Structure formats: C-alpha cells, structure tokens
Amino acid sequence: MQPQTSAVASVRPEETGAIMAKTGLDEAVLHDLVHGFYARVRNDDLLGPIFEERIEDWEPHLQKMTAFWSSVALKTGRYHGRPVPAHLPLPIEGAHFERWLTLFRQTARDLCSPEGAALVIESAERIARSLQMATELARSMPGARPVLR
Secondary structure: OOOOOOOOOOOOHHHHHHHHHHHOOOHHHHHHHHHHHHHHHHOOOOOHHHHHOOOOOHHHHHHHHHHHHHHHHHOOOOOOOOHHHHHOOOOOOHHHHHHHHHHHHHHHHHHOOHHHHHHHHHHHHHHHHHHHHHHHHHHHOOOOOOOOO
16 A cells, blocks of 8 residues: 655654655655565565564564654654664674665665655664664663663
8 A cells, every 4th residue: 555645644744844845755755665675675685584583464564664764754753662672682783784774775775866865874874873782782781771862
C-alpha cells in the first residue's frame, strides 16, 4: 500500500512542509526508501541473516521503519519506540553498522533527490553512531541503561 503524499499528518505541519519543499522528501519517497533499503539488507550476506532470524512478518517492521524515518526526516512525530533496547540483544558490532550505512547511503542516493539524500544520510550517520555507542556502552557495563536524547 503506497502512502499519500499530499496531506502528511505531522505534529509540526509548517516545519514538515518546509522540509518537504526543500528536500523533495515525502511519505511516498520515505516508503520507497525504507522498502528499497530493507530489500538490500535482506539480500546482504552480513546483515540479511540477522534480520531473517528475527523478523517473520516484514510488513509491520517496514511500517514502523517508515514511521521512524518520517519522524526523523520530516519531523512528523509518527514514530513512538525505543531503538536502543530493540538493538541491544542483536549480535551486531562496528562492521554491521558500517555495512548498514553503506546500504542506506546507496539506497538514499538512488531514490531521493540530492537534498533529500543528504538529509537522510546525515541523520542515518548520526543515528548509527549513537546507536553503536549506546549498544557498546550497555554491553560493557552490565546493568547500565544508556539514554539517547
């Protein structure tokens, strides 16, 4: 199901509209970005097995990730979740984050305008660094509860 592009529900409609106008990003582009990215992830030798072991029904995951990127890129406030606890039990380390970023950058450049790609790639790099640091900290300090702001 392809999302509508015209009326985007947002907690900050003016900011969302300005971002959309500047970057060419909208819900449809983010839908395609998420679906295209995870298609690459599923076919990747390093990342694919990690996801395949944990995700049986991909549609809810893709919807959640589309809401996540809508919140991150368009400031819509659609995502309500806790990424750090979700990633703590995963067998991931630096090489996984680097591969994730490589695939994400490729997908963003293929599917987004240059301005849109720059925005989501910058966000993805920041998120990956924060998530990697939080997971490493949590693993090095049993009982620690890292907080991302």
